[in-house]
């Protein structure tokens with residue numbers, strides 16, 4: 001192609017570093033707008049802001065892509081130890097059904113098979129108290145599997161103890177997105193803090209009252225999409241995406257203003273490269289922010305359905321989620337066919353970034369709907385094995401605020417993603433290996449991986 005990569009890289013990093021909008025974008029998303037539950041007015045304000053940025057930065061065809069989302073909201077959630085009339089802090093799981101019930105407490109510890117066998121007779125009709133964390137001496141069992149097993153044993157409701165300290169409680173999901181039959185809470189599931197959990201643990205057999213006011217309904221929401229059209233192969237595409245929504249009551253600094261801003265900034269830098277140096281991507285690069293990651297990955301699911309078909313030939317998706325967890329160390333693929341190609345591009349960048357292939361299919365974020373179709377969707381390697389930031393502990397709770405965004409690290413993410421995407425866009429479509437793993441292979445892998453805990457990174 002005869003591209004002068006030294007000039008390009010100099011421009012990209014200069015633009016990413018010295019002309020950065022990370023700080024002001026973070027203030028707008030986390031403070032001026034705040035929590036961005038998909039379908040809320042705040043989420044629409046965030047999507048509007050994102051589309052305006054794409055327009056201002058000169059991207060091609062910035063649009064909203066509306067869809068209807070089955071959603072949920074809750075009002076009061078109350079927990080009371082009846083005999084002593086003591087209030088206990090509770091937060092419902094996402095999509096917890098409404099309930100009002102009083103039952104005796106049974107402590108099921110970590111919900112291992114052994115404990116459930118021992119306590120089988122006490123569990124029926126009771127409220128189970130369970131640690132979210134894994135029992136340290138046995139094979140870890142996914143939280144969803146433990147909740148479903150308790151429901152099978154006839155539990156009335158489940159209170160999970162958050163492992164963090166300082167009265168913190170985060171929103172959790174009862175479902176496992178790998179298993180369609182395990183997509184909803186099987187019984188009312190709520191969380192309590194580590195501190196209040198210890199009170200409940202000491203209150204076995206005592207009566208506990210739980211009231212959850214919640215409702216399910218459908219409402220409109222939207223993904224945001226824009227692109228830089230490829231000058232050589234406009235019908236082949238790469239996708240860079242990240243979710244712009246949050247859980248309720250969280251301004252989502254780490255999860256996921258960090259990823260949203262990296263999408264915006266990478267788009268801006270590559271658009272500036274086009275307008276200032278006249279250098280366009282070879283194939284099309286799409287930039288998307290997804291709605292409803294926190295609601296069963298629904299936004300990315302819609303997007304994959306709409307944009308990933310044989311005609312537009314999606315070569316790779318890169319999903320950005322929780323970029324404050326650690327600095328950028330490389331790319332983690334789900335399938336092996338692209339590893340050599342991507343590693344060669346990372347090598348050409350000269351910063352020691354690595355490309356790995358994960359042994360499990362990861363359903364914990366927006367890459368999963370693409371994987372289901374057999375399209376490789378990478379996550380970034382941030383903290384696993386080394387380089388974990390203390391702020392990686394924050395997501396899905398009110399304390400995930402603006403200050404959890406690491407501006408300097410995010411600048412590097414933007415520079416490196418811009419360099420990598422531009423290089424990948426200039427690889428001739430016929431030089432991209434096709435994936436021998438299909439959506440059917442994925443289905444059978446998901447059956448084999450049933451019951452395994454996903455190792456996130």
Ligand SMILES: [Zn+2]
Nearest residue numbers: 255256321322
């Ligand atoms: Zn997230």
